[in-house]
Amino acid sequence: MKKLYLKDIVMNSIKKKSKEIINEGIKPIMHDLDFYILSDAKWIEFIIGQIISNSIKYKGNKPIIEFYGEKANNKVSLYIKDNGIGIPPEDISRVFEKGFTGANGRKKYSNSTGIGLYLCKKLCAKLEVDIDVLPNIIDGTIIKLTFAEAK
Numbered sequence: 001m002k003k004l005y006l007k008d009i010v011m012n013s014i015k016k017k018s019k020e021i022i023n024e025g026i027k028p029i030m031h032d033l034d035f036y037i038l039s040d041a042k043w044i045e046f047i048i049g050q051i052i053s054n055s056i057k058y059k060g061n062k063p064i065i066e067f068y069g070e071k072a073n074n075k076v077s078l079y080i081k082d083n084g085i086g087i088p089p090e091d092i093s094r095v096f097e098k099g100f101t102g103a104n105g106r107k108k109y110s111n112s113t114g115i116g117l118y119l120c121k122k123l124c125a126k127l128e129v130d131i132d133v134l135p136n137i138i139d140g141t142i143i144k145l146t147f148a149e150a151k
């Protein structure tokens, strides 16, 4: 576990996906990410990469992905928000299950295996990072990652 600058981690994660981001016409937007976390850069970038890939796969019109941080009680949260097709409320509780692709995976796409978020959940448990899908947003999807703050 190392002291990591959240902004660098997000920038590196975006860089690693730059090919897809450019090809698919995605606009990444970074807001306040001026926070320090205690974690493992390589694995966190992998996890953020999976989340970015989902935002791309399930994108809508004029796709954007926004990143912003927030600090509370020795924790730092990273929010990754897209304006894509969104996850139906009845699917939200199951997206971390192995092989679950829900309505979005079933209906529209053939390249959904339901492994990405399952892997993320496993890795997060090992890294002591909380990963959640936020409920009740009207448009798109928000994923929240919560880390220990590094002082």
Ligand SMILES: Nc1ncnc2c1ncn2[C@@H]1O[C@H](COP(=O)(O)OP(=O)(O)OP(=O)(O)O)[C@@H](O)[C@H]1O
Pocket (backbone or CB within 6 Å): 050, 054, 055, 057, 058, 082, 084, 085, 086, 087, 095, 096, 100, 101, 102, 103, 104, 105, 111, 112, 113, 114, 115, 116, 117, 118, 140, 141
């Ligand atoms: N940003 C998102 N927008 C809409 N639906 C999403 C998003 N992220 C995840 N989902 C839903 O959650 C399911 C599980 O996500 P997960 O990443 O595990 O699988 P996948 O992307 O379909 O396939 P894989 O990651 O194995 O290539 C998806 O099939 C989809 O239904």
Ligand SMILES: [Mg+2]
Pocket (backbone or CB within 6 Å): 050, 053, 054, 115, 116, 117
């Ligand atoms: Mg995926």
